[in-house]
Amino acid sequence: MSAPRVAQLNESDWRVFANLRLRALADTLGTDDPQYRQEMSFTAAQWRRRLRVHAQFAAAIDDHLVGLVGAQRESVESVYLYSLWVAPSARGHDLAAALLTAAVHWARAQRARMVTLRVNEDNAAARAVYERLGFGVAEANGKTAGHANEITMSLSVG
Numbered sequence: 360m361s362a363p364r365v366a367q368l369n370e371s372d373w374r375v376f377a378n379l380r381l382r383a384l385a386d387t388l389g390t391d392d393p394q395y396r397q398e399m400s401f402t403a404a405q406w407r408r409r410l411r412v413h414a415q416f417a418a419a420i421d422d423h424l425v426g427l428v429g430a431q432r433e434s435v436e437s438v439y440l441y442s443l444w445v446a447p448s449a450r451g452h453d454l455a456a457a458l459l460t461a462a463v464h465w466a467r468a469q470r471a472r473m474v475t476l477r478v479n480e481d482n483a484a485a486r487a488v489y490e491r492l493g494f495g496v497a498e499a500n501g502k503t504a505g506h507a508n509e510i511t512m513s514l515s516v517g
């Protein structure tokens with residue numbers, strides 16, 4: 360396998376982003392899921408807006424896009440990572456770590472002190488990736504209504 364490339368997408372990449380994001384949603388939630396259906400009908404302006412307000416990092420191997428993670432400023436102190444996804448055919452090659460490393464680098468450049476994320480507590484593959492990069496289960500771990508199985512993990516970057 361060639362070395363993966365990870366790059367932050369910009370507004371002009373909105374078609375690439377839309378395609379990758381919909382692939383990720385279809386794979387993880389299915390095409391009948393309300394979130395897939397909602398984003399399926401996003402306009403160009405909505406995709407562009409998401410790229411403006413959040414940072415999106417995409418992984419590519421030989422020009423094939425195979426992974427995505429989103430990052431958003433949560434507060435002055437912290438950046439929140441969400442929707443990490445690697446295409447099934449590309450799993451098991453450390454692409455998740457490459458995506459997360461790019462997002463954490465971005466968080467540091469934003470002068471954040473903390474990076475947080477939420478993960479289903481049964482998602483052993485994802486949790487192992489986060490733990491390898493130094494994320495720990497956050498001490499104050501309030502369960503969010505509707506997401507009873509999710510835990511918060513955090514990494515200090517300040």
Ligand SMILES: CC(C)(COP(=O)(O)OP(=O)(O)OC[C@H]1O[C@@H](n2cnc3c(N)ncnc32)[C@H](O)[C@@H]1OP(=O)(O)O)[C@@H](O)C(=O)NCCC(=O)NCCS
Nearest residue numbers: 443444445450451452453454455477478482484485487488
């Ligand atoms: C979780 C996920 C991002 C990991 O991405 P990845 O690039 O495959 O990560 P890694 O290469 O570090 O592999 C992580 C673990 O996945 C498992 N794995 C390895 N090869 C795999 C394959 N071909 N298919 C599925 N899982 C595999 C292994 O348990 C591996 O851990 P190990 O290296 O200790 O054996 C990816 O599986 C994924 O997109 N899953 C669906 C979406 C998801 O759960 N996102 C996280 C939301 S919080």
